[in-house]
Amino acid sequence: MAMEEPMSIETENSPMDNLMMYESRNSGIDIMLSNPGSRCCACSQVSQGSCICGVVEKIDMGSHTGWLLHLTIVSTLLSLSAAKDNIAHGDLVRDAESLISADGRFRLGFFTPGNSKSRYLGIWFNTVSVQTIIWVANRDRPISGPTGMLSISGNGSLVLADASGTVYWSTGAAMGVANPVARLLNTSNFVVTGASGGDYAWQSFDHPTDSVLPRMKLGWDRSSGRNRNFTPWKSSDDPAPGEYSMAMDVHGDPQIFIMRRTTRIWRSGRWMGQWFTGIPEMTTYQTLFTFGVSNDANEVAFWYDTVNHSMLSRLVLHPAGVAERVVWNENTQTWNRYWFAPKDQCDTLSTCGPFGVCDISYSPVCRCVRGFVPRSLENWNMRDGTEGCMRRTPLDCRNGTDGFVKVAQAKLPDTSAAAVNYTMGLEDCRAACLRNCSCVAYANAEVAGGGRGCILWGGNLTDVRVNPSGGEDLFVRLAEADLGSSSAQAGRRRVAGITVAAAVLGLLVLGSMGWCLWKRRKRRKTNTVVLGMNRHRNEETSREGHGDLELPLFDxxxxxxxxxxxxxxxxxxxxxxxxxxxxxxxxxxxxxxxxxxxxxxxxxxxxxxxxxxxxxxxxxxxxxxxxxxxxxxxxxxxxxYMPNKSLDAFLFDKAKASVLDWRRRFQIINGIARGLLYLHQDSRFRIIHRDLKASNILLDKEMNPKISDFGMARIFGGDQTEARTRRVVGTYGYMSPEYIMDGVFSEKSDVFSFGVLMLEIVSGRKNKGMYLSEPNLNLLGHAWSLWKEGKWMELVDASMADGNPMAEVFRCINLGLLCVQERPEGRPTMAWVVQMLGNDTETSLPQPKQPGFMATRRPFEVSSSGSVNEVTVTMFEGR
The missing domain is CATH 3.30.200.20 (Phosphorylase Kinase; domain 1)
Incomplete structure (x- = not known):
């Protein structure tokens, strides 16, 4: 039969099997299905799963019956060519071939990473559009060309070699396994078992590279002595082990470390039964993940699983030493960051040194435990706390006068060298620490809510941080003098101290009175003005009754x-x-x-x-x-003085915007939110700022934000929720619709301004006023359009470097849009905003409704004080 050029059709599920269709000149077709490299002989032979050949001549393609027969043959051949998930003795997986798990989600085959020209045998997600390698066999010994072949010997040993017979990777013999088979499971685990199943003689899960997959274990197998730690690639082009590693500690209470060579740089904290104390956000993962830690005679290991097994996820350690949990987003065809570490200054191991406490919500972040002082005050003042703190007063164990001070909401210190007893109660734990002169602290060691357990520390306490959302109580041993003891001796010391202090205070008072009298005579009369607030200045402050205030005056x-x-x-x-x-x-x-x-x-x-x-x-x-x-x-x-001036000087200047990476921007967002929460809820008065904008956010030398300009601010009474004014003041683009249209302002007005500010920080764009006929001409309209279209990533400022935590960015955009909703009752409170910013999950956030940017009427007069975007707005109402 005369043939034309062949048309090769390779099924996606089986690159090993090639379906060759030849169309004859007389409208007949020849169909041949073969497995390259198989032992199939003459074309008339059929070997199920290896080779099927056949010739069908003179099918009338123009008839319905002919097409039906054609489709039936092709369908049959395709089903017979289904991908294999295993190899047995005598089979080969060549460079152009692969194995696919039975559910089609994972593929084992050869790949070339990045810009490299070398070939490696690995496993990756088969259904993901972005090739994501999760395991590599020969990561230390690449193959120079497409000549690699994987086989399994009769004794169950996997061997990766090239055409010349050079071995690049192999496993040990599978002892006691009859008819060994290597199979790629639906979990991504590549295992060696007997042909009839049974225990795994070897599995890739015992030899991880840079990724931990669901149902895979990170930790020690005590029975075999195998350490199932994982290491990142050297680079995106080289899967050889990098200088970092992530491993489970077998000493003390179970905890995970990230190490750079032998130096520990991050610690998970101890296991609490559902989460690690250093990762409190794990408590919010229950809808997507389950976690577990085993700690028994056989192993100490961490594992996780997905609630929905169709969801693709992995925990990966990157070449720079950053651990990241990602989930696959089918809609955007991207890996979304769900969690990462280290994520802040306090995440770095022992930032504040021995007996130091790190608190990311304060600046500086380091402080000493009560009863301790900085070991090097000079370095401490230079924001270098690595030397830590030392005791103010030595312990006195022999006389039994020592006590304990509680450090609340703490990520407990490193437990590697601590003594752990899971049956001892907390009071017995305290007594045990007092009996042991080497004990410096104790804490509860409960795991699953049992309320019992004891951890005793000797030596230095390292890597302590404040963790309000998931911390524990730590009891640190102190000398009596640092506890404020009620003993007679301590009482005498206090009386003596009070006497001395009273004498000194008396002298200071007399000296101050004399200085004030002298200063008063010298100062001109106009410089003695006491600032008095008119109790009835206008309708907005008449209810407050502000008193007089003595202000320190400069001439x-x-x-x-x-x-x-x-x-x-x-x-x-x-x-x-x-x-x-x-x-x-x-x-x-x-x-x-x-x-x-x-x-x-x-x-x-x-x-x-x-x-x-x-x-x-x-x-x-x-x-x-x-x-x-x-x-x-x-x-x-x-x-x-704020050396970095105001936020707008960086945010809207493209030459300076790159200084604001995402870490700094998120820090600024959090700081503004906490400051505004203080005004609304935590200060002595409930204060509405009314003019929150980028130019009123000042930045100190460490780029910490500080809210300024309280000239327009108003105090609210105890039960007051909103007020109305005839004089609307503020700045275009930041004022809420109900304020600028009706003169009504409340806490929700400030929330609206904060939402605008948050979207500006994320995008690097200024909101050019709300009251425009075309919504897309302003930032709120543009952000809303992108959100509805699922293109929110296009809002992110391009001046920021790549690699931003997109889950965190997504959460900020979501929160920003919730804050700028048109109706004030739909906007969140600042307390809720601060809470959501601190939670590492975007799934709990509601969907926002349309922002307040659509109004076009302008029932007010405007007087400009600068640029078009910096105006004071005044609205008059008829009487």
């Missing part, structure tokens, strides 16, 4: 000298209040001076308002007021 000449007579070189900027100047006081302290301009759109009322509010507020995310100046017509406020 005009001092401030003029500090600012070099308010020189242009020292001018930092200008807002509605007036110009702001940098200055340096006589003691060297740098300050920022706000000078009320004579033509300022903010007047004396706003000046007094800011003084009363900011002087009574103390929070690490609020700017600190140092004093003021009222002399003649001059009105000035003196603040701590």
């Amino acid at each position: 005009f000449n001092t401030i003029a000298a500090a600012t070099d007579d308010f020189s242009a070189e020292n001018k930092l900027g200008e807002g509605g209040f007036g110009p702001v100047f940098k200055g340096q006081l006589g003691d060297g302290q740098e300050v920022a001076v706000k000078r009320l301009a004579k033509n300022s759109v903010q007047g004396l009322d706003e000046f007094k308002n800011e003084v009363v509010l900011i002087a009574k507020l103390q929070h690490r995310n609020l700017v600190r007021l140092l004093g003021g100046c009222i002399e003649g017509e001059e009105r000035m406020l003196v603040y701590e």
Whole structure:
């Protein structure tokens, strides 16, 4: 039969089997299915699963019967060519061939990584569009070309060799296994068993590379002495083991470490029965994952599984030493980051050294346990806490006067060298520690809610951090003097101390009175002004009854000298209040001076308002007021100086925006949220800021955010939830719809402004006002459109480097859109926002509704004080 050129059809499930279809010149077809390299002989022979050959001549392709017969033959041949998931003795898997698990989710075959030219045998996800390698056999010995072959010998040994017979990788013999078979399971585990099944003589799960898959174990097999740790690739081009590793510690209470060579750099904390204390967010994973730790005579190991077995997930250690849990998103065809570590400064092992406590919510993050002081005060002040802390007073074990101080909500110290007893109660644990002069701390060791267990530490306590969402109580041993003991001796020390303190205080009071009298005579009369708030200044503050406030005052000449007579070189900027100047006081302290301009759109009322509010507020995310100046017509406020100026100077300047990587942006978002929560809920007053925007967020030298400019702020009474004003003040793009349209403001108005600010931080784009006829012309409309289309990733600022934690970014965009919803009752509170920012899960967030950007009417007058986006808005109502 005359043949034309062959058309090769390779089924996706079986690259080993080639279906060759030849169309004859007389409309007949020849069909041949063969397995290259098999022992199939003449074409007339049929060997089930190895070779099927046949010739069907003169099928009338124009008839219905002919097409039906054609389709039947092809369907039959395709089903017979189904992919294999195993090899037996005498079979080969060549370079162009592969094995596929029975459920089709995993493939074993040869691959070339990245820009490399070498070939490796590995396993990857078969149903994922992005080739993701999860196991490599010959990671240390690549094959130079496509000549590799995998086989299994009669004794069950897997052998990877090339055409010349050079062996690149092999396993040991499978002792006692009859008719060994190597099979790729639906779990991705590649195993060697007998032909009839039974125990695994060898399995790839015992020899991980850089990934932990569901039902795979990370840890020690005590019976065999095998350490199932995993190591990252050297690079994306080289799967050879990198310098990091992730392993389970067999000493003390079970915990996982990431190590760089032999140096530990991250620790999971001890296992609590459902989560590790250093990974409290695991408690929020219950809808997707289950976790477990086994700790018995046979093994100490960690494992996890997916609730929905169709979901693809892996825990991977990257070449830079970052562990990451990812899940496959079928809609976006990408791996979404679900969790990663180390993720912050306190995640690095022992950031604050022995007896130091790390708290990421404070700056600086390190502090000493009560009764301890920095070992090197100089380094401590330089933000280097690695030397840790030392005792203020030595312990006195022999006299039995020692006690304990509780460190609450702690990630317990490293337990590698600790003594653990799972049957001892907490009181017995305390007594055992007091009896042992080497014991420095104790804690509960319960695992699954039993309430019993004891951990005793000797030596230094390392890697302690505050963990509000999943921490435990740690009891640290202290000398009596550092406990405030009630013993007679301690009482005498206290009486003596009080006496000395009283005498010193009396002298200081007398000296201060004399100094004040002298200063009062010297100071001009205008400089003794006490800032009084009119109790009935307007309808917004009449209910508050602000009292008088004595403000530390600077004389005009001092401030003029500090600012070099308010020189242009020292001018930092200008807002509605007036110009702001940098200055340096006589003691060297740098300050920022706000000078009320004579033509300022903010007047004396706003000046007094800011003084009363900011002087009574103390929070690490609020700017600190140092004093003021009222002399003649001059009105000035003196603040701590922020060397990095305001957030907008970085965020909207493409040349500087790259400085704000995602870690810094997320830190700024969290800081602003905590500051706003303090104003709304935790301060002595409930305060509505009313002018939250990027230019009012100042950045200190460590890029920590501080909310500033309280001239427009208002205090709410105990039960007050909202207020109405005839004078709407604020900035285009940040004001909520109900405020700018109806003059109604509340905590939800600030929440709206925060949402705008969050979206600006994520995108690096400024919201160009809400009241535009075309929603896509402003940031909120643009963000909403991308969200509805599932293209939220396009909103992320391109100036940030790649590799951002997209799950975290997604959560911030989701939260931002919830905050800017049109109706205030739909917006969350700042307490809820702060809680959600601290939770490492986006699945619990509700879907946002349309933002408030659609209105086009403008029932107000506008007076500009600068750029088009920095305006004060005033609305008048008819009487």
